[in-house]
Amino acid sequence: MQHCLWILAHEKKVRRNKWQTYSMFLHEILSASGSLLFRDLYISLELYAQIPFFWERRGSIVRPWENVISHNTFRDTGLLKPENAEEALHYFTALYRFTTDIIQEHLKILVSENPQVKAAGKNVYSWNADLGRDHYYMQIVRDIIDKIGMGLYKDREFLPPEGILAEQYQVSVSTVRKALSDLNRLGFCRTYNVKGTQVTLFNDEATFVCMKDRTYKKDTLLYLSGLQFMALAVPPAARLTFDRMTDEILDSLAQRFREPNAIPLDLIMDCIIEQMPLYPFRIILKEVRKTLHWGYYFSFYAEGNQMSNIINQMGLQAFEYLCRRDRAAFTEQLSACYCHILTFVRNFMTGCGLPEASDIAAPDMSFIRLYI
Numbered sequence: 001m002q003h004c005l006w007i008l009a010h011e012k013k014v015r016r017n018k019w020q021t022y023s024m025f026l027h028e029i030l031s032a033s034g035s036l037l038f039r040d041l042y043i044s045l046e047l048y049a050q051i052p053f054f055w056e057r058r059g060s061i062v063r064p065w066e067n068v069i070s071h072n073t074f075r076d077t078g079l080l081k082p083e084n085a086e087e088a089l090h091y092f093t094a095l096y097r098f099t100t101d102i103i104q105e106h107l108k109i110l111v112s113e114n115p116q117v118k119a120a121g122k123n124v125y126s127w128n129a130d131l132g133r134d135h136y137y138m139q140i141v142r143d144i145i146d147k148i149g150m151g152l153y154k155d156r157e158f159l160p161p162e163g164i165l166a167e168q169y170q171v172s173v174s175t176v177r178k179a180l181s182d183l184n185r186l187g188f189c190r191t192y193n194v195k196g197t198q199v200t201l202f203n204d205e206a207t208f209v210c211m212k213d214r215t216y217k218k219d220t221l222l223y224l225s226g227l228q229f230m231a232l233a234v235p236p237a238a239r240l241t242f243d244r245m246t247d248e249i250l251d252s253l254a255q256r257f258r259e260p261n262a263i264p265l266d267l268i269m270d271c272i273i274e275q276m277p278l279y280p281f282r283i284i285l286k287e288v289r290k291t292l293h294w295g296y297y298f299s300f301y302a303e304g305n306q307m308s309n310i311i312n313q314m315g316l317q318a319f320e321y322l323c324r325r326d327r328a329a330f331t332e333q334l335s336a337c338y339c340h341i342l343t344f345v346r347n348f349m350t351g352c353g354l355p356e357a358s359d360i361a362a363p364d365m366s367f368i369r370l371y372i
Contacts, residue, residue: 034359035225044127054103123279129287136171140179149295151304159197224360226291231338231363238331244275264315265337335368
């Protein structure tokens, strides 16, 4: 926090405009969160929304809370103290509401002054949560680990031959061999010259080996960051889509729950994403979900993905609340699902040689309720 205060003081000395100061401060706060997603995601949204352009041209567009934002800065009012977290949340919420008004007013002016300019025909927002993790062989490694955890490849069972795997993943045999070599090194498989590659179910020993590997450590931290993000993103996402969940959608969900290897939470999030009216939010949810390999969680259970598993039971309970049209209970239960997985996996990984995992906090449910 002292470092963040230094950033504010420095920005004041160089006389940057107010938005630049806020932006720099928020970048520092997001970096200090321990999450591998927050800062990168925020920057992508800031660029997409072109906030600095509108803020610098706000001119005479003023709202009642402008005085509060201009003269009562968080640096002067003690909002940076941990005990004032809720007040800080309200302050930044007011700041963004004010900025939203600025943008809406300025867009009206631009439209009236430039009637010949047509609206964009398509959404242009993009963001890649997997940036820097796109090597084909690593995608294969993650997918096979995922299938081992889900029980699709069982303990002591042999994986398909290299040629068949190459055909399945549409890559060369050499790429498959590189993936299998990584799986051997991480302790998920063991390759024999004649017999092929045999699964060794995820265990403590394999975890300790993985935590010595820089790539897998980053994968794990990204996975935990994704769980944390989903716990925070579910309340606004559910609020925006709740009334769009028709009886037909509920009937379809109930049928899909009966399919082999069904994961109720995952299927419910499918529907939320499909019904999401905000295009950037939909893209963000899709990208974060790409980091959440279910096998990472189910690999902790010898039976793999069974409907009796606690997270599947929590998902079914969320669906029951949805069917009752209990918005608050539905939203809170979905968020609790992600908090449960985050806490469960984080605590295990912290004890297996990844102390950085403890920095990724599970959101407080009382904080979550502010959005419900």
